[in-house]
Amino acid sequence: MVVVLTVDQRDSRSHADEVPDLLARLAGAPGLLRPFQRTVGDEVQAVLADADAAVGTIGLLLRAGGWSVGVGVGPVEEPLPADTRAGRGAAYLHARDAVTRAKSVPHRIAVGGEDYRAEQLETVLWLWAGILERRTDRGWEVVDALDEGLSHVEAGRRLGISQSAVSQRAQAAGLVDERRARRLAGDLLADLLAGPAGSTPNAPRTEKEDRR
Structure with a gap:
């Protein structure tokens, strides 16, 4: 079981080709089984496990914004x-269906998978994306600093x-909400990668939320 990400630039006919910049930014992304490559037009694709x-x-x-993201989870031909x-394989087909659907759903991200858990993951990703879309530049400054461990x-x-201003900006940026959404997304995706529902359930992680 793997994750295939198929990512298509939005409004590419009225904007410059942003694929080269995206490929450069994602070249060092961890965990890539196969690196991001341009497929057709303004679309890129990668495989992760x-x-x-x-x-x-x-x-x-x-x-980054500006992209329709399709997440496909399933087996591939080895x-x-x-x-x-x-x-080739189901994960690629799910990713293709998902990126097509992502162009017309909230937050421009969709998930395709083997069972109902794909929809659960998609819901969490929508909630996570909604938090990020509302975050201001000032909010990102604080979040980036705290994510560095400061x-x-x-x-x-x-x-x-001031320290109180940091706390206020972090709250306005939805820092705690985002961290929980991100962790839940990771748990749901790990469960999907483990196989069919009920076959190899993963226990939820219990790491306490960092509230610095």
């Missing part, structure tokens, strides 16, 4: 060919604001 790595890459795409575009005091010093 790790849930957390896939969710991290999805987060980068959501933050061995995988060296060329990402040459792969305390609220240290982040305030870097940004030239």
Whole structure:
């Protein structure tokens, strides 16, 4: 079981080709079984097997904006060919259906999979995307600083604001909500990758939310 991400540039006929920049940004993404490659037109595709790595890459795409994202989860024909575009199997078909549907659904991201859990994951990704879409540049400054491991005091010093201002911006940015949504997305995707529903259930992770 793998994750295939098929990503298509929105409004490509009225905008410059942004695929080269996206490929450069995603070249070092962790957990890639097969790297992002341009398929046709303004579309790129990659294959991943790790849930957390896939969710991290999805987060980068959501933050970048301007892309329709199709997430396909399922088996593929093995061995995988060296060329990402040459792969075959259900995960590729699910990703193709998902990216087509993503062009007309909220937040421009959709998930295709083997059972009902794909819809559950899609719902969580919509909630996560909604948080990111509302986040301001000031919110991102605080979130990026805290994600580096800085305390609220240290982040305030870097940004030239008070500790209370850091807390206020983090709350307005939906930091805690986003972290929970992201972790739940990772859990759901890991469960999908484990196989058919009920075959190899994954216990939810219990890591406490970091509320710095």
